[in-house]
Amino acid sequence: MRGLFAIMGTALCLAAGTQAMAGEIKVGEINSYSALPAFTDPYKKGWQLALDEVNAAGGINGDTLVIISKDDGGKPGDALTAANELVAKEGVVMISGSFFSNVGMAVADFAKQKKVFYLAGEPLTDAMIWSKGNDYTFRLRPPNYVQAAMLAQEAAKLPAKRWATIAPNYEYGQSAVAVFKELLQKARPDVEFVGEQWPPQGKIDAGSVAQAIEAAKPDAILNVEFGADLVKLVREGTTRDLFKGRSVVSFLTGEPEYLDPLKTDTPEGWIVTGYPWYSVDTPAHKAFLDAYQKRYNDYPRLGSVVGYALVKSMAAILIKAKSTDTDALIAAAKGISVDTPFGPITYRAADHQSTLGAFIGKTALKDGKGVMVDFQYHSGNDFLPSEADAAKLRP
């Protein structure tokens, strides 16, 4: 098997003749550009900014870093075609990117099969690093588990005892609710879950859902809806007094991608994870914000940070590895520290998960726009299971 690969590899180099030119290191990047422009546009701006910074600062030990970017249209199958093109035709030394969990899982399995280094950015599923984790896959963004743990910690402080959940009916929504339930009940055995709604993603019947949840008379609500479904739920729920006098804990709602479209409809006082770019005043973030705004005349979304930190991570790994050999990259990536706009992060050796964290705070309405207030940054380190425990979760 390995012999076959070696032969194939040699044949490829001879046949394709697209090996990197001297002084260039090619990295592949795949994302759902056409399917999800609201995320991928700022994301692309973020990684282009980081790419230019890396090359201006001397590139990868003197070589220029080149990123070849492909669109997957939001489909795992197309992502694999693109991954194959990047590896077999373009001869990239690693692949990176992805938004949807299922696309990320497909690419991670491809990486394992073809023995290619894969640095995932956005996919949130826990399976990627734990139950289906593999040697070749590393991930930047905090997993679902971490976001659920942060929110559960805040939720446990609330007096609410009766909870209801609203989540999109697919793996992301299901696992978010499951982890949140488990952790909240561990912290607060007196809590009970009295209602649940699982609208299909992208097709929420918001009025009916809001009424059904209202009828369960919960003290608090956990929401995992995002995007257009969130807009509908907020509008219908507000008119129907669903959120009146109730605490709401909500995944991702504080991210500018999802908060900004709500404008004056922004619900106030929701406990959310997100990215308050307007008031994070650490030096690392300030430098990033200034550079971003200067270059694009636009403010960054969370996607911009993901794209930026992704390229900074790959550069750090390549510089440290001093080689483009996959095994060297894996060795270099384990335990590597990278500076990001949110501060330094580490890629844990045990489960290949970075310790990038998230902001948790409350929503508020300011000048007709939704913002996050009273927020705090939590490092992933404080919420991830210990490395020893995490290692046990992997196959």
Next chain:
Amino acid sequence: MDLYFLQFLTGLSNAASLFLVASGLSLIFGVTRIVNFAHGAFYMLGAYIAYSLTTRWESAFGFWAALLVSAAIVAVCGALLEILLLRRIYRAPELLQLLATFGVTLVVEDGVRLIWGPEDLVGPRAPGLSGAVQILGRPFPAYDLVLIALGPAVLGLLWLLLHRSRWGILVRAATQDRDMVSALGVNQKWLFTGVFALGVFLAAFGGGLQIPRDAVTHFMDLSVITEVFVVVVIGGLGSIGGVFLAAIVVSELNAFGILVFPGISLVLMFVVMAVVLVLRPWGFFGKPLPVSRAGYAARTTWQPLGPRSRAAAGVLILGAVLLPLVLGNYGLGVASEVLIAVIFATSLQFMMSVGGLDSFGHAASLGLGAYGAALSVQWLGAPMELALIIGPVVAAAISLVSGWFCVRLSNIYFAMLTLAFAQIFWSIAYQWVDVTGGDNGIVGVWPSDWASGARAFYWLALAAAVLSVGCIRYLTFAPFGHALRALRDSPQRAAATGIPRRTVQHTAFVVSAFFAGLAGSLLAFQKGSIFPDVLGIPMSIDGLVMVLLGGFGTVSGGIVGAIVYKTASIWLMSNTDLSRMILGGLIILLVVAFPEGIVGTLGRIWGARKRQPAILSQPVAKMGDAP
């Protein structure tokens, strides 16, 4: 009790908007027989333009004026589309118009992104109607009350228009018997344009009405189009009253369904459609589609390949075998994917062109094969060789059941029932996480060692493709194929000669599913993983596009269609940011240039030159759509 009443009201308000969009589609289909896939795109366009106008005209009058003006603008676009594009292809096989409108949808999707940007847009609430009214002590949105009133109002207006105006009488006459209307000297051209514009107006108005409730996004077209098709079919094609009733039934089922089964809402609508179609094959108020007299145009009999063509096919296959000499690993990967698409398209073409059974849910067979293969690897630890047999067998076995229900219907109703089954299977794959892994799919389905190289896998796919195409062509020209074609061309005459319709078509359904399942199993191993999107509507549409592009009236045109479409979409995906817009434009161009499909058109030119039967077949003027 009060909860149920409010839930009922919410269902009614959802029904209003659904009714508007669906009634437009139903009108268009009833008169022009166009399955207007672009209806969702017009709905979306209406919402986008209404967003731009309502954010500028911020008064109560301005809001409603904005909705009407934007719907009118979109209606004009629709009329132009009808005049410039659809008029050119009314004489082509009916499904070709589906293909053209699909192309339009792709163009519009990228177009709105270019014009309005990538972010979700949230428009203003309706001025004066943003609050709630207390009903039975619970708040209920005032705007929803307006919607509830609007539904019957539009129904009434449409009824008046159709029953009390000369134009409406002509529309109804055309719905019943197009050829007679034309024989009586009515200018069909402008009647069609008018109906198309009216239908589009209703769709765009329905889109605009969503502004106060929904975010405007570039994927709202696809999220509405299936629902609308379902409503139109349940109601009975061409029946506005039926559409109204169906919209209410579907919306109320959604509203109450989530009280009882919060997790099942995804599949509920399609289960209902399947049940309705099984019990009432033409929907609530529908009638069997009238026989189009043009449908019996002469159709040249297909001929099996002659010795010279066989030799040519042999040379082509030899060329394909030698392809690894020129292509690198990536090229071979793409070529394998194309070959799998060839098998898929060929299996669909067998059902559509040979059997006259237009399936809108052929992805079901592909996906069942893929899941069958992937699950047998995951559970039984089956090797690839075994899984490649299990997959197609699973697809065929399940189609044995679903096919039994489907072949009881014909035409568009058959198509919609196949769609319903595909969606039911999709929901199961998507939601039954414990078994199928949900949307995270099944990974680690890699080929056996001997086939894991790009070359070896390519040759495997090639062997499967040659075998499949060979088998299907053999069947087409065997007595079984003749029986199938007889049923397609003239069901009555075929029945009179003693051909059992259901048995023959059912067999064809299962055979087709077997080969689609083979394509799916190969796809699982080619990708190394499988996800619910193999069962999705876009996959079924891909199949239709490949067959129609290649040539609906040909035996094996789908091969060319699959090669062209798959290669183009992979190349565009890799090389442009506007792959959908370019692909859509390309489809529109091909539809206009080659209304009989690429192979159909080339075959006709060839046939005219040689004055003998064309290589693959003669073009077909029109499929007979007898009941």
